[in-house]
Amino acid sequence: MASTPQCPSCGAPAPEGGRNCEFCGTVLRADALGLSWLNVDAARLDAAFKEAEEKVKKHPEDPEARCRLGICQLKRGQFEAAIPEFEKAAALAPQAPGPLYLHSLAVALGRSWLSPLMVQLAEKALHLHPQMKEAQSLLHVYKGRERLDAAQRPADYEAALQDFRQALALKVAEQMPHIYYFSGQAFDGAEDAENAIKMYQEACQLGLVDTKVLIRLGVLLAQTGQHQLAVWELEKAEELDPTNDSVQQLLAATRAKLAKKRA
Numbered sequence: 001m002a003s004t005p006q007c008p009s010c011g012a013p014a015p016e017g018g019r020n021c022e023f024c025g026t027v028l029r030a031d032a033l034g035l036s037w038l039n040v041d042a043a044r045l046d047a048a049f050k051e052a053e054e055k056v057k058k059h060p061e062d063p064e065a066r067c068r069l070g071i072c073q074l075k076r077g078q079f080e081a082a083i084p085e086f087e088k089a090a091a092l093a094p095q096a097p098g099p100l101y102l103h104s105l106a107v108a109l110g111r112s113w114l115s116p117l118m119v120q121l122a123e124k125a126l127h128l129h130p131q132m133k134e135a136q137s138l139l140h141v142y143k144g145r146e147r148l149d150a151a152q153r154p155a156d157y158e159a160a161l162q163d164f165r166q167a168l169a170l171k172v173a174e175q176m177p178h179i180y181y182f183s184g185q186a187f188d189g190a191e192d193a194e195n196a197i198k199m200y201q202e203a204c205q206l207g208l209v210d211t212k213v214l215i216r217l218g219v220l221l222a223q224t225g226q227h228q229l230a231v232w233e234l235e236k237a238e239e240l241d242p243t244n245d246s247v248q249q250l251l252a253a254t255r256a257k258l259a260k261k262r263a
Contacts, residue, residue, distance in 0.1 A: 034067030034089055034098035035134070038174050040075065048072050056085075063093040067102055074102070079110025097125035101134045105174065108138065113145045113178070133170045140167035141179055148186055157190040177208035184216070193220050211241045218250060227258040 040048045052069040059065050070085030083106050089099035104121035112118070119142055125135040144163030151157050164183045167175065184199030200217040214237035221230035234251040241247060 033093060033096040034064055034071075034086075034102055037068045037071040040071065042075070045072060045075055049076065061092060063089040063096065063099060066092065067099055070102060070106070074106055074109065079106050082106045083110070095128060097128040097132050097135065100125040100128070101132065101138070104135070104138055108141075109178075113141060113182075114149070118142065134172050134175075137167045137170040137172040137175050137179075140164070140170070141175065141182065144182060144186075148182060148189070151186070151189055154190050157186045160186045177203045177206040180206065181208055181210075181213055184213075188216065188220070193224050196220055197224070209236070209240070211237050211244065211247070214240070215247060215250065218254065222250075222254050222257065227254055227261060230254045231258055 037048065037052075049069075049072040052065065052072050055062065055065040056069050066085045066089035070082040070089065073079075073082035073085065083103060086099050086103035086106060090096070090103060093099060100121050104118045104125065107115050107118040107121065118138065122135040122138045122142075125132055126139075129135075140163045144160045144167065147156060147160035147163060151160060161183060164179050164186065167179045168183070180199045180203040184196045184203060187193075187196035187199055197217065197220050200213055200220070203213055204217070214233050218230045218234035218237065221227070221233060231251065231254050234247060234254060237244070237247045238251055
């Protein structure tokens, strides 16, 4: 029977592929410098941001501190502010793939998942550490998005889904909501409403609360006769964007269909 991996510092159980020890914070993977704060709890994000700012002020040459600050900015949606922190971290630790990955993630989230810069940075990270699953996943997503945007036939959508499945198999938490959303788009394009709904719901459950996702989910639920669920999703979209005319119209039409169904 194989023994359970342990943290070399405190001896606590260390999940296979984990970035940092959950008990003492020790970096468990050679490629994990700077990545530990990606799982910072949303409830303490503001406090974490202040801590990271103070740490950078005291230790401006610490690449880990730079990455922490950048990650907090990333989680606050301040993508352009995060990018210089990751650039500085990469310059301070040129052999560490973590800052390069974080930079590529910030580019994907803030600019485009089809950005050539994102690809370049992810490939650099992989060159430094060929087994880095985070960078591998990003490149699978990039290929899938390329296929999805060019898709015209059912086989094209399936090819995109194959790329997204490879990314999902790597289980990179910060990418998962977006990969589920892109998978939903692929099923949507292939006119597979049932699986598209599942993928969009997974994206929402993992925290991708976005008007465009909720609208498409509401439309598909309505099209498949699930009008009450559609109303709930469209109400969430209305709450996020109360001045959106399209949401107002879709919500009114779906409520009318639900009322007629109940009559």
